[in-house]
Amino acid sequence: xxxxxxxxxxxxxxxxxxxxxxxxxxxxxxxxxxxxxxxxxxxxxxxxxxxxxxxxxxxxxxxxxxxxxxxxxxxxxxxxxxxxxxxxxxxxxxxxxxxxxxxxxxxxxxxxxxxxxxxxxxxxxxxxxxxxxxxxxxxxxxxxxxxxxxxxxxxxxxxxxxxxxxxxxxxxxxxxxxxxxxxxxxxxxxxxxxxxxxxxxxxxxxxxxxxxxxxxxxxxxxxxxxxxxxxxxxxxxxxxxxxxxxxxxxxxxxxxxxxxxxxxxxxxxxxxxxxxx
Numbered sequence: 413x414x415x416x417x418x419x420x421x422x423x424x425x426x427x428x429x430x431x432x433x434x435x436x437x438x439x440x441x442x443x444x445x446x447x448x449x450x451x452x453x454x455x456x457x458x459x460x461x462x463x464x465x466x467x468x469x470x471x472x473x474x475x476x477x478x479x480x481x482x483x484x485x486x487x488x489x490x491x492x493x494x495x496x497x498x499x500x501x502x503x504x505x506x507x508x509x510x511x512x513x514x515x516x517x518x519x520x521x522x523x524x525x526x527x528x529x530x531x532x533x534x535x536x537x538x539x540x541x542x543x544x545x546x547x548x549x550x551x552x553x554x555x556x557x558x559x560x561x562x563x564x565x566x567x568x569x570x571x572x573x574x575x576x577x578x579x580x581x582x583x584x585x586x587x588x589x590x591x592x593x594x595x596x597x598x599x600x601x602x603x604x605x606x607x608x609x610x611x612x613x614x615x616x617x618x619x620x621x622x623x624x625x626x627x628x629x630x631x632x633x634x635x636x637x638x639x640x641x642x643x644x645x646x647x648x649x650x651x652x653x654x655x656x657x658x659x660x661x662x663x664x665x666x667x668x669x670x671x672x673x674x675x676x677x678x679x680x681x682x683x684x685x686x687x688x689x
Contacts, residue, residue, distance in 0.1 A: 479520025484532025518558035536573035561587035563599035
């Protein structure tokens with residue numbers, strides 16, 4: 413057994429995305445919404461739903477990489493606006509029977525000054541509850557900067573809101589908390605391993621450059637071991653250009669073929685599985 417490997421919707425044409433995923437052995441799609449191009453009318457929503465039906469052979473999960481759209485904005489009007497946007501997204505995801513939605517806190521800000529800690533926890537808790545009513549698990553992703561880049565604060569946000577977790581191993585590598593050796597990457601997941609439902613897999617993030625693929629297995633092996641050991645079964649290879657994506661897949665496939673590889677599955681009565689990949 414292996415986790416499902418997914419790609420981002422980095423092709424604008426859905427048929428091209430479908431063809432690429434099939435050709436290269438991916439079984440999932442991590443669909444990122446564009447905050448500037450959300451369906452605005454019932455007709456546009458129906459068209460989006462219809463278009464997405466081309467991906468019915470894949471599991472599709474959803475992602476909101478929205479810059480400066482924050483539930484915990486210190487301005488209540490801005491926070492309310494963000495809540496309305498996320499409610500729209502949850503309803504869209506529910507329409508296509510999606511079950512998972514990843515969001516961020518503080519993305520696109522270079523300071524936490526515009527944000528309120530108390531409002532963030534309260535509003536995120538309400539969004540998690542709204543998602544649950546619609547059958548959608550709301551997942552919080554750790555970033556390379558800000559509150560969610562610090563494992564102890566990330567844990568408080570998750571515990572206080574009831575959110576699930578999307579563990580971004582590249583952000584964990586890049587953040588100051590880990591680079592300073594004050595924390596380790598696994599500190600993002602050890603307080604709540606059962607809540608980690610998604611992983612974003614690549615080597616690291618560099619400001620102004622983006623996500624970098626691993627050159628070799630040793631670059632990411634320790635972090636893949638974390639995902640294996642907690643039984644996270646959804647790995648998005650989060651590189652949005654073809655060569656880097658295929659390089660990442662080559663490294664991940666190498667990881668699966670190691671003689672001592674096993675994949676731990678939560679559905680197997682908490683017992684590790686032995687496997688050759």
